[in-house]
Amino acid sequence: MDNNKIQAIVVGAGPAGVSAAITLAKAGKKVLLLDRADNPGDKNVFGGCIYTQQTVDIFYNYIDGPLERAITEEKIIMLTDKDSVDISYRYKSNNEYPAYTVIRSKWDKWCVEQAVKNGAYFAPKTLVKELITENGKVIGVQTQFEKYYADIVIIADGVNSLLAKQIGLRHNFKDSDMTLNVKEVFRLPRERLEDRFRVNTILGTSARIIGGPLKDMFAMGFMYTNKDTISIGYGASLDELKKNKIKPYELMDKLKEHPTIAAYIKDAELIEYSAHMIPEGCLDKIPKVYDNGVMVVGDAAGFIDNIHFEGTNLAMLSGKLAGETAIFALEKGDTSATVLSMYYKKLKDSIIVKDLDTHNNTIDVLKKNINTITSLYPELACKALSVLACANGKPKKETYNELFSDIMKSGVIRKSIPLGIFAMGKCLKK
Template sequence: MDINYNTDVIVVGAGPCGISTAIEIAQAGKKVVLLDRAKYIGSKNMYGGAIYKTALKEIFQDDFNTLPYERIINSHSWAFLNNTGSVCITYQDDENKEAYAVKRSSLEKWMIDIAKKRGVYFAPNTLVKNLIQQNGYVVGVETELEKYYAPIVILADGVNSLLAKELNLREKYEPKDVILSVKETIKLDKKTIEERFNLKDDLTNGVVKMLLGNPEGVKNIFMMGFLYTFKDTIMLGVGANLADLVKNKININDLLEYLKQHNDIQPLIKDGQSLEYSAHLIPETGYNKMPKLTGNGVIIAGDAAGFVNSIHFEGTNYALISGKLAGKTAVNALNNNNYSQGYLSLYKKELDKSFILKDLYTYRNILNRLYDRRGSLMNYYPKKMKEFFDIITSANCKSKSVQFKNYFLSFLKDRNINELIKDGYMAFRCVLDIFFGR
């Protein structure tokens, strides 16, 4: 059958990736339809809180100046939690203006308004149920109400991407391939947040705290918590590998409760009103389990392709730029009237040249290395850091020399030497991975 195409490209999913894809295509003068299942744009999406300037400026150019941010995040802390307190490293610089705290619903609304102005046709409340295929090519999508046809379909439908699975472009995800994350939005008035976090009152500074270190008795997980300051809310959340949670029978909500009660966090959120609670998955498939990124008439981008660097809390920038590259490839394919997998694989070449596959390649084994030593990193060393600072800060009338000697000998006493060697080797291999990365 001859197909009557409704449009040049269909993009499924209006997160950062799908919107950026659609903008790239519309700006090249092609027709693009962007579909999202959510009735209210952004309502199905969730993140910690930071979106990054460089990627945003590349897509939105001067419109970046209207970004509805609530604070510029220029204080970054890594807190290694122990039972009673933490050892915290903070980097703060008012000149550092790369990360912006933007609420997800405001972010997507802002992006979609710009996309529409640039010629994107957006259809919310439209769930794509299936892909339509003909002669081995994807030629459209079937929604609950109708069928749309286009020579290229771009899948930007997020971590679960049932559509990529339908095409067998990606393997089934196992629990070990994803982080389960929960987040609570806590309301406090603006002034209280500024007092508690020592912020100026003009929204030009904000805080992100990474919270690392398992609660006592919780072993064999790699808990990563986060706290972001917004204008009059705090986002507090935590994530851990799903397989570890299941295996150790740990409820992720209990980890969030632990953070809320922790001596370091409790005073910061005290008297706050809980506004919202949400949960989401983060892909951790990385370079080693990357899907086939293209098929005949189809391209995958963003979270759907597993483009996240969870160690650095980066995902939106990967989504925006992979979307742009997917859009660019689609435009070239339209200009050359070639929608074959072979032609569309130019997308992979573009990704190879970008920071996306360079970084995913560099980090391809680092996460596993850290996971393998998660007991050390999340239980043992936070405890040893506390002991070290106990000595440094205690004016307890005891010999410092004796205390330090005992401290260093304690590594040999309470830790099998093999474990220490494994930890050191892990750190060495991570450094090598970065040094010999792309």
């Protein structure tokens, strides 16, 4: 690097930053990837799954990476106070799996190694304190050690993005725009984990949890199987946690105490506790993502699909699109906002803007109907299926009539109409 000047700097070595760096490096561009952590991924929190399609686009050899389990079961666990109904979709596949669980400290490290193998420079333990600007253009970064200069800076510093805020590309999120995610990891001997989840040596389960302690607020739980650990947690809207005056760890404890969830983690050893924010992810709340000499990618730009638990795939894709735009701008010798606007055009043609648009007001509608989804549906599902366990001496007709009357009294049909109309509107929208 001459006089600390390089073609591109990427701040943050999460999925978004590393994808931008590897895209630039593969095209022969000189790129410096910076991360504040001692080891990439050490402090990065997620559920979670990476999604094969975006991963293979960037890491063709991902199968050699530190994957935990291939997901072959998607489960929805609906809880009432004591009971539960599970809906499970198990799929058979010819060694092609749409998602894999990974441990971020291992996965992010491996991804950075691939970027370095392709020619990127990587500096860990390097905190970027601020962007250096000149005449309205970003021209470099100030770290805790020294200044580095570049033709292009890509901001991939995650959900809190102080750097995007510094140059006015991000405003402060409101509590209602953020979910707090709490996660615990439990170790269980591999054979016991596989027996408990009915999975074999490489296959695994991804589950979403609705209701029970998470009822009547915008909150959803998750559970994933790794090789010999289970990740379990929830995401809840910050303003609803405040409104319900519940502390995040108390809610986590209640979730773990529910009999259905307790059975999954029985005798398992708690080895990790973490918490992290996620933006709510809708198009109206996405800030401007480029300016003179700079682009914003991944969580820093708010690219999250909260409905489908997708974040790493949007991070990787946005990193790749920003990388491609940077290559074009560097070759043209023009890194002005006019040229970098190509990044937003690419985002608009991709699933990122399309999916964020689809979900634009979904969260508002879900919030308005949260009691129906998180209380009423689990209650009725449990009640309906309890009929299967009704060898209780009562005539069946009486049991059916009771169930029917409960369903009618609950108003579920009337309460489901707004959700049905909303879903239909989304499907019919061009």
